Structures are given as structure tokens and as C-alpha cells.
Amino acid sequence: MREFLTIDIDLCTGCRNCELACSVHHTSTFNPRRARIQVIRDEARNLVIPVVCLQCEHPLCMEACPTGALDYNEAGVLTVDEARCIGCGACVTACKYGGITLDPIERYAIKCDLCGGDPACVAACEYGAIQLVAADLDGLAIRDHNIARVATMLGIAQEEQQ
Amino acid sequence: MTFPYKGYAGKYLEVDLTKGKTIVKDMVKEWARLYLGGTGISSKILWERTGPETEPLSPENVLVVGTGPFTGVMFSPSGRMMFASKSPLTGIWAESHSGGFFGPEMKYAGFDLIVISGRSPRPVYLFLRDGEAELRDAQHLWGRETDVTTRMIREELRDPSIETAVIGPAGERQVLYGSVIIDFYRAAGRTGLGAVMGSKNLKGIAASGSLPLEAYDMEKYLEANRQEMEKLRDPLWAESLGSLRKYGTTDLVAIINEIGRLPTKNHWTGFYEHADDIGPEIIAERYRIAQEACHGCSIGCKYIYRVRDGRFASAPAGGPEYETLMAFGSNCLNNNIESIMYLGKRCDQLGMDTISCGKSIGFAMELWEKGILDASMTGGLELTWGNIDTMVELVEQIAKREGLGEVLSLGTRRAAEKFGGDAWRYAIHVKGLEASGQDPRAHQSVGLTYATNVRGADHLRSLSSLEELGYPEIVIERFGKEKADKILDIMSPDYKGELIWDMENLYALVDSAVICKYGTMWPPVYYYETFANVLPHLTGMTEWGDVAYVRQASRRIAHLRRAYNHRLGITRKDETLPHRLLKEAMPTGPAKGGLPDLDQMLDEYYDFRGCDKKTGFPKRERLMELGLDYVAEDLEARGMIAK
Numbered sequence: 001m002r003e004f005l006t007i008d009i010d011l012c013t014g015c016r017n018c019e020l021a022c023s024v025h026h027t028s029t030f031n032p033r034r035a036r037i038q039v040i041r042d043e044a045r046n047l048v049i050p051v052v053c054l055q056c057e058h059p060l061c062m063e064a065c066p067t068g069a070l071d072y073n074e075a076g077v078l079t080v081d082e083a084r085c086i087g088c089g090a091c092v093t094a095c096k097y098g099g100i101t102l103d104p105i106e107r108y109a110i111k112c113d114l115c116g117g118d119p120a121c122v123a124a125c126e127y128g129a130i131q132l133v134a135a136d137l138d139g140l141a142i143r144d145h146n147i148a149r150v151a152t153m154l155g156i157a158q159e160e161q162q
Numbered sequence: 163m164t165f166p167y168k169g170y171a172g173k174y175l176e177v178d179l180t181k182g183k184t185i186v187k188d189m190v191k192e193w194a195r196l197y198l199g200g201t202g203i204s205s206k207i208l209w210e211r212t213g214p215e216t217e218p219l220s221p222e223n224v225l226v227v228g229t230g231p232f233t234g235v236m237f238s239p240s241g242r243m244m245f246a247s248k249s250p251l252t253g254i255w256a257e258s259h260s261g262g263f264f265g266p267e268m269k270y271a272g273f274d275l276i277v278i279s280g281r282s283p284r285p286v287y288l289f290l291r292d293g294e295a296e297l298r299d300a301q302h303l304w305g306r307e308t309d310v311t312t313r314m315i316r317e318e319l320r321d322p323s324i325e326t327a328v329i330g331p332a333g334e335r336q337v338l339y340g341s342v343i344i345d346f347y348r349a350a351g352r353t354g355l356g357a358v359m360g361s362k363n364l365k366g367i368a369a370s371g372s373l374p375l376e377a378y379d380m381e382k383y384l385e386a387n388r389q390e391m392e393k394l395r396d397p398l399w400a401e402s403l404g405s406l407r408k409y410g411t412t413d414l415v416a417i418i419n420e421i422g423r424l425p426t427k428n429h430w431t432g433f434y435e436h437a438d439d440i441g442p443e444i445i446a447e448r449y450r451i452a453q454e455a456c457h458g459c460s461i462g463c464k465y466i467y468r469v470r471d472g473r474f475a476s477a478p479a480g481g482p483e484y485e486t487l488m489a490f491g492s493n494c495l496n497n498n499i500e501s502i503m504y505l506g507k508r509c510d511q512l513g514m515d516t517i518s519c520g521k522s523i524g525f526a527m528e529l530w531e532k533g534i535l536d537a538s539m540t541g542g543l544e545l546t547w548g549n550i551d552t553m554v555e556l557v558e559q560i561a562k563r564e565g566l567g568e569v570l571s572l573g574t575r576r577a578a579e580k581f582g583g584d585a586w587r588y589a590i591h592v593k594g595l596e597a598s599g600q601d602p603r604a605h606q607s608v609g610l611t612y613a614t615n616v617r618g619a620d621h622l623r624s625l626s627s628l629e630e631l632g633y634p635e636i637v638i639e640r641f642g643k644e645k646a647d648k649i650l651d652i653m654s655p656d657y658k659g660e661l662i663w664d665m666e667n668l669y670a671l672v673d674s675a676v677i678c679k680y681g682t683m684w685p686p687v688y689y690y691e692t693f694a695n696v697l698p699h700l701t702g703m704t705e706w707g708d709v710a711y712v713r714q715a716s717r718r719i720a721h722l723r724r725a726y727n728h729r730l731g732i733t734r735k736d737e738t739l740p741h742r743l744l745k746e747a748m749p750t751g752p753a754k755g756g757l758p759d760l761d762q763m764l765d766e767y768y769d770f771r772g773c774d775k776k777t778g779f780p781k782r783e784r785l786m787e788l789g790l791d792y793v794a795e796d797l798e799a800r801g802m803i804a805k
Contacts, residue, residue: 017459124236127455
């Protein structure tokens with residue numbers, strides 16, 4: 001079954017340990033800018049928003065890729081084929097959620113690959129804010145709840161109601 | 163030879179503001195081997211480059227901005243960094259540490275340390291990115307408050323992920339306790355290092371980096387890290403961590419008032435009858451809106467508050483810590499929590515230490531009560547206890563150095579000299595640094611901590627929680643069964659010399675690593691073994707795997723900082739307590755009647771430290787066995803070696 005990460009921002013303290021764990025897993029170094037999960041902070045507005053790939057049903061990033069570098073691996077997770085990626089950034093523009101970005105050193109696209117089923121960020125989060133859930137009704141409900149919270153915090157939900 | 167060790171960024175930056183030059187240099191191998199990082203390396207640099215002739219606010223003074231090998235590499239809690247210099251407030255050794263995100267970012271930007279000297283002809287700020295440094299014009303930032311400054315820097319460099327260390331108007335005007343504000347509401351508050359930056363026309367430092375930090379052996383390092391974290395997760399500490407996560411340091415208002423140690427009415431007593439009004443439950447229930455953590459921290463003691471309406475209504479901001487609640491609250495007999503939050507936030511925006519600022523106001527309030535100050539000297543302000551209007555006005559005046567604020571911006575020691583007469587009796591400081599929120603009349607070893615602290619009267623160089631909160635197993639393990647009962651007796655002076663000597667050594671390492679006091683001070687989990695377990699795998703320095711080497715290094719750093727102060731004239735006569743805390747028995751509360759037996763504790767401390775009891779000067783052989791030959795030679799020539 002397909003799986004994805006979902007984050008409860010009410011539990012997130014913005015410590016960014018998930019970024020560190022992710023960078024260790026993927027680069028064997030401590031380098032948050034190369035992490036596939038990012039915590040966006042804007043202290044002036046009390047915003048702490050973790051961002052990670054939603055593993056979409058219909059990935060806009062894959063559609064936008066001109067070289068076919070984004071494809072599903074054996075486990076069914078959409079991943080970047082570094083050899084085919086030309087670093088154009090079309091996927092970054094296409095993604096509505098900031099779930100894919102360019103590696104600042106290697107210049108190819110990077111996105112969450114769920115670490116082969118045992119995500120390093122989930123283990124590293126001392127506050128239990130990150131969950132790996134199955135893409136079934138329960139999992140989707142959890143994600144729906146968590147996204148609604150982010151929308152409320154950003155003021156988007158209120159705007160839509162008006 | 164290039165710098166061989168991992169965990170470090172491997173480079174440091176030399177900044178000469180007079181010439182407008184920045185030079186990138188390789189880190190020095192011996193610095194890491196002998197002094198580790200942060201406080202340790204800073205003490206070596208400042209020993210070599212500053213001394214008795216250095217005026218703190220002159221171009222000659224040197225400011226070190228430091229991180230340690232633990233910064234930014236997932237050790238929890240490690241999201242910290244530090245500053246060191248010669249203090250304009252006290253005239254002696256100065257260091258101040260802060261949490262947040264700037265320290266790790268500075269390392270990802272490529273630098274372990276920044277060594278800043280000179281004075282820029284016009285305001286500038288330093289920008290670090292991926293191994294490069296640039297001095298940028300800051301004339302448009304000069305005069306701006308700290309939060310506005312950070313927003314403007316992020317906007318002008320089009321990088322929202324930039325982290326900053328900046329000063330506000332108080333530092334620019336050289337208020338002697340001007341602070342450096344990190345990421346909006348975390349502060350390197352103490353000892354006036356913001357004033358040092360102001361004197362150099364340096365508005366701030368901004369960093370953004372995508373450079374990697376490596377471990378010598380990543381797998382073994384992560385495993386050692388996991389083992390240490392496991393100790394912190396022991397059910398034994400569940401309550402402590404739960405409290406830190408729910409209340410942060412505000413919980414201390416209740417814990418400390420309960421033992422009668424909460425400074426109240428300018429340290430007149432240690433018990434505040436309205437303590438419940440200023441924390442912790444009221445904050446958690448009414449004002450707290452979120453929990454936060456420093457970089458990579460699993461404890462998460464920081465909180466965000468919001469005052470929704472009324473005079474002190476505020477957008478969300480970092481909540482006041484225990485020390486701020488004490489300084490603007492109990493110590494000024496002010497039980498209006500919303501005003502304390504406001505005053506704390508103003509100090510962050512203006513860039514001032516909340517402790518020294520609040521304590522200077524409390525001091526002035528007592529002078530008013532005693533008739534030493536009257537309306538003719540205060541510009542008409544009434545300094546009655548708990549007068550919120552006056553406190554709000556004074557904070558602004560101090561930052562501007564106007565009116566009564568001009569004198570109070572000098573701190574209590576110098577203000578007392580200006581006021582003359584009996585004013586000195588009410589200036590609660592050691593070596594010129596206003597006392598933090600403890601009282602030795604309710605906790606003997608605090609007296610020794612205050613007296614021997616290299617930067618003055620505060621708790622962060624050697625406070626012991628072992629007897630305060632009662633951890634018998636740990637006391638027995640560290641000091642032996644036969645001493646345990648006496649050590650655990652908070653009002654007994656026995657064996658406190660050894661206890662505080664050990665704490666001071668341990669914290670010298672904590673401040674060099676650079677990690678947080680939480681996890682070491684409270685809960686008391688990490689000890690010398692922690693460093694021996696983790697450092698070799700992280701850095702590749704095998705010698706640090708030997709606990710004896712780790713302990714020796716801790717003593718080396720502690721001795722070097724003390725020697726720095728001796729050279730400036732500090733001796734046993736300065737290692738004392740203010741009159742009130744030494745001679746006036748605690749008048750009310752649970753610790754009523756208490757007084758510290760300072761001389762007994764000091765004698766024992768000097769014995770353990772290897773110092774002469776009359777002067778406090780170190781013994782030559784003690785310095786030699788720590789590899790501090792150059793210190794021994796220097797002190798010998800000045801007649802500052804124990805006979």
C-alpha cells in the first residue's frame with residue numbers, strides 16, 4: 001500500500017532535528033539545506049511550518065519533468081533519477097507544496113523517498129510530530145486534519161470562508 | 163597543515179573592522195585538542211590578545227563569537243553559541259551564551275569562530291555565506307530595534323532562512339548591559355557584549371549556509387549520541403523533562419519560591435507572597451500559545467506567548483524566562499504578569515539584558531524607599547515598588563541613556579558610586595555583574611558559585627541542582643557515600659567547595675562543547691563520561707576518549723579564565739558577596755534566618771582548585787600540569803603566583 005508522511009504542526013517545536021536526520025541519511029553529513037524535509041520559520045509571525053513531499057496521487061512534479069527523471073521505484077515511491085535530472089527546476093515550480101527542491105550542492109532535484117519505508121525524520125522527532133501513514137481512509141483523514149491546521153494558521157481557511 | 167578534525171567547520175574568520183578586512187583562516191589544531199571550542203578557545207584567544215591595558219569599549223578590545231564541535235551535529239541539547247570579550251560592565255572576563263539557530267547556521271556557513279577587533283568608521287554588519295564573509299553597510303539599520311533589523315536583513319539579502327545576531331539601540335548607545343539578540347527573542351544577555359559590538363559600529367552578524375559538517379565515524383558517533391539520549395529519556399527524568407516542556411524555565415518561579423530563594427524587593431528577601439501571579443500556571447493557562455525548541459533540541463523549553471488585549475497587548479513573541487519574571491517581577495514587587503511580558507519584550511527589541519536592567523530598576527526603587535533618590539533626581543518619576551508606569555518609562559530611558567536612565571545604564575555598581583552615600587549597600591552585584599535570580603541565604607553553594615564565578619554574580623558557571631532538588635544516587639556516585647549527607651543538605655557549607663569546583667569544571671566543558679546547561683545542570687545526566695563517549699567518534703581526537711584527559715581539559719579551561727581575571731587584579735577580596743547576601747540574615751520565608759558561610763566554602767574551593775587561600779592565585783605546579791606554562795610565566799612576572 002502507498003504511504004506518506006504527515007506532520008502535526010501543533011506538536012512541532014521547529015527544532016529542525018528532522019532536517020538533520022534526513023541529511024545524515026541521504027548525504028552522510030549534517031547539512032539541513034540538503035534535507036528533503038524543511039522547517040520554514042518566520043518568528044515575526046509565529047510561523048513554524050514543516051514541509052515535506054505529500055506523495056501525491058497525481059504528482060505535478062512528475063508531469064512537469066522534461067527528462068522523465070521522476071519515476072516510481074520498486075516500492076512504489078516517486079523518486080528522482082539523479083542521472084537523468086538536468087536541474088532545470090521545473091518540478092520545483094510545479095509543486096504547489098514545496099515538496100521538491102534542488103540540492104544546493106549537487107544541483108539535482110531532491111525529494112522525500114520515505115527512506116525505503118523507515119523514515120529517519122520520524123525516528124528523530126522527539127515530539128512525535130511526524131507520522132508515516134498508509135494512504136487509506138484513516139491515513140487520509142489524519143493528513144486532512146493536519147493540512148487544515150496549517151491552512152488555518154496561515155489564514156487561508158478564514159479567507160476562503162469570507 | 164589543514165585542520166584535521168571533524169565535527170568542526172574547520173575555518174575561523176578574523177575581522178579587522180578598522181581596516182574593513184575579513185580573513186578566512188584554518189582552525190588551529192591545538193585549540194581543539196586543548197580547549198575544545200567556545201569558552202575554552204575564547205579564553206586562549208582573549209588571554210593572548212587582551213589584558214589590563216585593553217579598554218573594553220575601545221577598538222583594541224576583541225570580541226570572539228564561538229561555537230563548539232557539538233554545534234549543529236544533532237547532539238541534544240546543542241543549539242547554542244557564545245560570545246566572549248572583556249566586559250564593559252565589569253571590566254573583567256565576559257562570556258554570554260544563547261540558544262536559537264544562529265550558532266548552527268554559522269557553522270553551516272563555514273565558520274567555527276569569528277574573532278573581531280577594531281572599530282568600523284561607519285555602521286556595518288557581517289554577512290557569512292558558504293565559506294565567504296562580507297562587511298555590508300548598516301547605516302540604514304542603525305537605530306533600528308532588533309526584530310526590525312533582522313527582518314530588514316532577511317529582506318535585503320532575499321533569504322528568509324538567514325539567522326542573525328544583532329544589537330538594538332541600547333547596544334549602539336553602549337548601555338553597559340546591552341545584549342546581543344539571536345533570532346528575535348533569544349539573547350546573549352549578560353556582561354554587555356552588545357555594547358562591545360556597538361562600540362565597534364558592528365550592528366550584527368547574519369549567516370546562511372549550505373556547507374556540510376562531517377563526523378569522524380558517523381555510525382559510531384550516532385550510536386554514542388543515541389546512548390547519551392537514552393540516559394536523558396530514563397523514566398527518572400520524565401517529570402523534569404515534562405515540566406521543562408510544559409512550563410520551560412517559568413516553573414522555577416514556583417520551585418524557587420518554595421525554598422525561599424526567589425529574589426524579592428531588590429534581594430531584601432527570598433520569598434514573594436504573590437509569586438503565583440507571575441508564574442508558572444497563570445502563564446501556561448492564559449498566555450502560552452506554543453512550545454518551541456532551539457536547533458536540534460529534544461527538551462524544548464522555549465514558549466511563545468500572546469497577550470490578546472489591554473494595555474500590554476502583544477503579537478506572539480518569545481515568552482519571558484524565569485530570570486526576567488524575577489527581575490521585573492518579584493524583585494520590583496510587581497505582580498502584573500502582562501507588564502513583565504511587555505518589559506521583557508521591550509528589552510529584547512532594544513537589546514538589553516533583562517536581569518541587569520530589572521535589577522538596576524529594583525536597586526533604584528530601594529534607593530527611593532530609603533530616601534537616597536527623590537523626585538528632583540528622577541525627573542519627577544515616582545519609584546515606588548511595583549510602579550509599572552515608572553518601570554515602562556525607565557526601560558526606555560535606560561536604552562536611550564536619558565534622564566535617570568543615563569545613570570542606571572551603567573549598572574548598579576557604578577550607579578551606586580555616582581549616587582554616593584549608602585547607595586552601595588543596595589547594589590546587589592559581584593565584580594560588577596548584577597545578581598541573577600538566586601539567593602545564597604537559602605542555598606549555601608549559590609554563595610560560592612556567585613563569589614567564584616569568573617564573570618560575576620550569576621548561576622551559569624557552577625550552580626548545583628544536586629542538593630537543591632535532591633539527587634542522592636548521583637551525589638554518592640560523584641562524591642562518595644561519606645560526603646553525601648552533608649552535600650545534600652542545602653544549608654550546610656560542608657564539602658560545597660569540592661561540589662562547586664567540580665560543577666565549575668564540568669560547565670567549562672559544557673560551555674566549550676557548546677551545549678546547553680539543561681541535560682547537565684538539570685536534569686544532571688551528562689557528565690565527563692558523556693564527552694569521552696561522544697567526542698572521539700565525532701571529531702577523531704582519540705585523546706578525548708579518556709575521561710582523565712577530559713577532566714584535565716576542563717580544569718585547564720577553568721584555570722585559564724581565572725588567570726585572565728587575576729591579571730586584571732582580581733583576588734580573593736573580590737570573590738565575595740554583596741553585603742546584603744553575606745551579612746543580613748534572610749528576613750522572611752522558608753529560608754528565614756539563613757546566611758552563607760562563604761569563608762569556609764572558599765577555603766575548601768581554593769584547596770581543590772590549587773590556589774593560595776589568601777590571594778586566590780594559582781600554584782605554579784598546578785598550572786604546569788595542565789600545560790599552562792605560558793600562564794605561569796606571565797603570572798609569575800606579575801607576582802600573581804601562589805607562594
